[in-house]
Amino acid sequence: MGTLLHTYKHMPCTTFNRVFAIIYTCAILTLIYHHILTLIHHSTTIISVITTISLLIADLILAFMWATTTSFRLRPILRQVYPENLEKVLDKNDFPAIDIFICTADPYKEPPINVVNTALSLMAYDYPPEKISVYVSDDGGSELTLFAFMEAAKFAEIWLPFCRDNNIMDRCPEGYFSSNNHEKLDDLEIEEIKAMYESMKIRIENVVERGEICPDYITDESQRQIFNNYRTPGFSRANHPAIIQVLKESAKETDNKGQWMPNLVYVSREKNKNSPHHFKAGALNSLLRVSGVMTNAPIVLTQDCDMYSNDPQTPKRALCYISDPLAQPKLGYVQFPQRYHGLNKDDIYGGEFLRLFVANPVGMEGLQGPSYVGSGCFFRRRVFFGGPSSMVQPEIQELRPDHVMENPITTQAVIELAHHVAVCDYENDTKWGFKLGFRYGSLVEDYFTGYRLQCEGWESIFCHPSRPAFLGDVPISLIDAVSQTKRWAIGLLEVAFSKYTPMVFGARYMGFVMGLCYAHYAFWPILSIPITIYSFLPQISLLNGVYIFPKVTDPWFLLYAFLFLGAYGQDCYDFMLFKSTYKRWWNDQRMWLVRGLSPYSFGLVEYIIKHLGIATQGFNVTSKVQDDNQIKRYDQGLMEFGIHSPMFIPIITASIVNIFSLIIGLIRLLNVWSLEKVFVQLFISGFGVFNSWPVYEAMILRSDKGRIPFKSTVISICWALILCGLGSCVL
């Protein structure tokens, strides 16, 4: 048993989940039957027909989404790895090389000092350094980022041996220096390294603040020449030639303790306005090719620029699966969850995405494995070249995944070829993005790529160690949170309504349950329909004294109660299962409503507009810059509005309509006293009001900069009046 690399066990909740799924399915079918009965026997007016049909549609969509969620609950599996046994099975000299890809796209939204921290933490992996190559993709085409990495390359010579010799766990310098547990280390050495780090940080931040590199920061002529590349006429982030710089070459350079360094390569692929560049997927494909002609490591790790390493053992954990002699030949990738630092205590924006990043992958483990989430994923390079048993050849043989590199990466021929594969037109008439590499066609290239790979027959594994392998930034304002979700919504719909739609294409290639899992994401945005209906219809009816649900004394009421409590109860139960808290669960369900009202709806509308060819949507990078006051409010758990945005209007309008109907409902109750009739609608309004609490606060009680601007309040009140007015005309 000494050489066990990994084990797994089924989660004990499986049986309960399956039994509950059967019961709940029966309840859903009964509800649908009830709606149809109502439609036939009790819908006498146009309005009552419309109301019943709206509720029917809402409930059908909720039922469908419930079914997709349930697919994750049927065979959850928990895994355990034993990286300490790896070297018993695999000699250190035989560890495979790893190419690490870090994507960044905008030095002003993604501060270069943070990207540098990510890179340093990954270069410092507890892994033979000469086997690591870090490739940084700069889609911002910015000399500021290049400058930052030149600095990082120097600092790495000190940082890497320091981490190695002292067996540091936090290998992201910023994280290390800001935490206080520097136990038993030589204070002088730490102070010295910290001073070097701080001076690097100041230089990098200075440069970004000024928007250019001060001449005295440029030390020699060769650097000056490199920066001149960025100063040619017409150079912009959207229009520039490919720039590739080897900043550290493993075979030639050692750190200050004489050990080899990892490779560090800066890549800014060519861009021009006439060629589509496919956002992050395009950047990753460029890196696949550039790294292919330079180092061609059999393992590829993709990282977002904010996702720094929090555990130097991570590559060994991944190898426990990938290099296991008994491993599945079909194993394509090992995905680590996205975890975040700096979440506030109760995670007010549901930024943890516990379901997306933890619960669902655990659920897919018992099937074909988790989906790819864009960061923290170790791929076998081979997966980008066709299915396990049907290899697709790249157009030049240097890019084949089994091609062996012979020349050092700074050889003239290698550098030229690297530039050649990074130009805009390179992909014309090739299979890149369709059969090779990361797939094009969706703004959520991660989801789409993982999905297509799994359809080709690749399996995957979810590795979820208790110490997070990576930690990233979360949006700390509502506008950032909802904008991110909107981009995802558009990307997901692009898959949902394509010829690759999971319920058909996915189910055919991966089986029905996997198809359902992928459908769960693809159809996420249609949740906006039931959530919008339930946020307005019962309330406006109540305002007008129209009762659309069974009375409390009616047996059908029990069905409603069961369905509501069952769904909410199980949702909460899942959160507890994965060791979250009640408050986080509560905030997550609130964000579920918020997302349904705003980003999913906006995503749906924008998707349709895009589909009609009226406009196109880009990849709007999430800002990773944090203003101190904003952080303060975030830490207090306040919801940050601050600016006016159309995306806020449905949220504020819903909260106004709900409180309005709650008040009128209560007044009605005093007058007619028929609680049994009013109860369900009153409850829904009350539930809405309870969920809207942070909105009322931000609208009325708060006076800080994050409150709701007057303009948004006025517009929302107008909308609320229009909706209620229309309601009273027709009802």
Ligand SMILES: O=c1ccn([C@@H]2O[C@H](COP(=O)(O)OP(=O)(O)O[C@H]3O[C@H](CO)[C@@H](O)[C@H](O)[C@H]3O)[C@@H](O)[C@H]2O)c(=O)[nH]1
């Ligand atoms: O044209 C682009 C746009 C983005 N990026 C990079 O893509 C990463 C993710 O962008 P971010 O704005 O942080 O998006 P998020 O919504 O936070 O990211 C999630 O969703 C994305 C898909 O929408 C995935 O690619 C990410 O891995 C996943 O973490 C960042 O490193 C960017 O620098 C590029 O390289 N080129």
Ligand SMILES: [Mn+2]
């Ligand atoms: Mn991100």
